Amino acid sequence: MLAAVTVFPGSNCDRDLKCALEAAGFKVAMVWHKDTALPPGVDLVGVPGGFSFGDYLRCGAIAAQAPVMRAVADHAARGGYVLGICNGFQVLTETRLLPGALMRNAGLKFICKTVDLVVETPDSAFTAGYGRGQVLRIPIAHHDGNYQADTDTLDRLEGEGRVAFRYGTDVNGAARQIAGVLSDNRRVLGMMPHPERAAETAHGSTDGRQMFAALAGTLVAA
Amino acid sequence: MKAKVTVMLKTGVLDPQGEAVRHALVGLGFDAVQGVRQGKVIELDLAPGTPETEVRQMCERLLANTVIERFTIEMA
Numbered sequence: 001m002l003a004a005v006t007v008f009p010g011s012n013c014d015r016d017l018k019c020a021l022e023a024a025g026f027k028v029a030m031v032w033h034k035d036t037a038l039p040p041g042v043d044l045v046g047v048p049g050g051f052s053f054g055d056y057l058r059c060g061a062i063a064a065q066a067p068v069m070r071a072v073a074d075h076a077a078r079g080g081y082v083l084g085i086c087n088g089f090q091v092l093t094e095t096r097l098l099p100g101a102l103m104r105n106a107g108l109k110f111i112c113k114t115v116d117l118v119v120e121t122p123d124s125a126f127t128a129g130y131g132r133g134q135v136l137r138i139p140i141a142h143h144d145g146n147y148q149a150d151t152d153t154l155d156r157l158e159g160e161g162r163v164a165f166r167y168g169t170d171v172n173g174a175a176r177q178i179a180g181v182l183s184d185n186r187r188v189l190g191m192m193p194h195p196e197r198a199a200e201t202a203h204g205s206t207d208g209r210q211m212f213a214a215l216a217g218t219l220v221a222a
Numbered sequence: 223m224k225a226k227v228t229v230m231l232k233t234g235v236l237d238p239q240g241e242a243v244r245h246a247l248v249g250l251g252f253d254a255v256q257g258v259r260q261g262k263v264i265e266l267d268l269a270p271g272t273p274e275t276e277v278r279q280m281c282e283r284l285l286a287n288t289v290i291e292r293f294t295i296e297m298a
Contacts (some may be wrong), residue, residue, distance in 0.1 A: 058287055065284060094287065101289040104238050148235065148290060173238070 001026050001219050003044040006072065006088075008033045008063045013049035013085065013196060020196040021046065024212035025220075033066040043219045044081040045072050047088030049141070049194060059102060059144045060090030069095050081125060081215065082188040086142055089180070089190035098181055098190045099157065100149030102142075106173025110143040114205065116168025117179055117193050121161045124186045129214035135168060136207035138193040140179075145192040147174040147181075157181055165191055223268050225277045226296040229286045230261035261291075 003026040007014045018028045021044075029039045033052075038045065052063035063069065069091065076082050076097055084092035092098045105111060117138045119130040130136070149157070154175055157163050165180035172192075180191030195208025231237045237259050244258040264285055266277065277295050286293040 057284070061284065061287065093289070099289075101287055103235075103290060106236070106238050108238050108242055146238070173236070 001216060002029065002039065002042050003027070003046060004029045004031045004038050004042045005046040005048055006031050006033065006068050007048070008050070008052035008066060010052045010054055011048050011050035011087070013087075013194065014046075016194075016196045017046045017048045017085065020199040020208070020212050023199065023209070024216040026212075026216060031068055033063065033068050036067045036071060038068075038071045038075055042075065042080065044083065044215060045075055047072070047082065047084040047091050048196075049086030049088060052087055052091065055144075058090075058094070060087060060092075060094040063087075063091045064094035073097060076183070076188050079185060079187060081219070082183075083126065083215070084188075084190040085194055085196065086140075086145075086192055089192055090144065092188065092190045097188050098183060099153050100147055100175075100181065102144050102192070103146040103148050103173075104144050105142070105146050110141075111145070111172060112139070112141040114139045114198075115171055115193065117207075118166045118168055120163045120166055121182075123161060124164060124182055124189065125215050125218035126182075126189045126211050127164055127214065128218065129210035137198065137205040138195055138208055139197045139205075140171065140193045141197075142172070142192055145172045145174065145179075147178045147192070149175060154178075160184065162186070164189055165193065223270055223272060224298050225266045225268055225272075225274075226298065227264040227266065227277065227281055227285055228261060228294045228296075229264065229281075229291050230259060230293075231290055232292050235290050 162182040198205035198208035240258040240260040
């Protein structure tokens with residue numbers, strides 16, 4: 001069970017994500033943004049949080065053009081699993097692996113706090129360990145987490161059960177309080193909150209741990 | 223040759239930064255301000271003869287996120 005975590009200049013949650021994946025039983029390879037291929041046999045790619053390329057131009061826009069992201073897109077096209085957290089979510093929307101875009105928070109402030117996160121669907125390898133409607137305590141830490149898409153896209157995501165998580169309250173202006181969305185094959189998840197920062201007792205919450213455990217469970221079975 | 227690319231949020235997309243600037247202007251007493259949209263201008267130095275279609279591709283692939291933004295190109 002092999003996971004790869006991409007590393008861009010300015011990534012800062014890459015090692016946290018590695019720790020959380022390792023604790024769930026994954027072997028983890030760190031992949032540099034200039035790499036053109038993923039290690040053979042990778043089951044899951046993690047695109048971590050941070051400020052890739054200094055958030056220049058738009059958050060995630062330059063990372064989306066990095067050579068490694070072409071390999072990640074190929075991995076996704078083959079049905080591989082991809083988890084993008086925070087800046088990773090922004091990168092996945094910029095590569096168009098996920099619909100919509102992350103805009104500046106409606107209140108214009110960087111928000112760093114633990115929030116209520118509502119599980120909208122247990123129907124994915126990422127969320128299979130949670131119950132529908134379960135409320136998790138997960139930290140957010142972002143300036144640009146205001147998820148936006150046109151009404152047709154939002155309706156389609158809702159209709160197909162692809163809204164994975166919603167904020168319990170309106171924290172950043174995101175359309176329909178969406179905090180995380182799935183791809184149409186449900187194997188790519190992008191989310192602004194940080195489950196890897198709620199994975200150990202010392203973090204104050206361990207509600208994120210079940211995401212990595214559920215992923216491990218799915219991949220072992222596969 | 224040069225090209226000037228202007229990137230703005232699409233009409234209908236809420237612009238929180240523009241709204242904050244509007245608030246600040248009204249706070250300064252500029253009551254005439256009814257709305258502010260904030261965007262960005264990108265100047266490109268190009269090899270002579272670069273066609274506008276190539277600049278358009280640059281906009282679509284990197285300079286603008288067409289999910290939320292629109293762009294205009296001025297060649298000079």
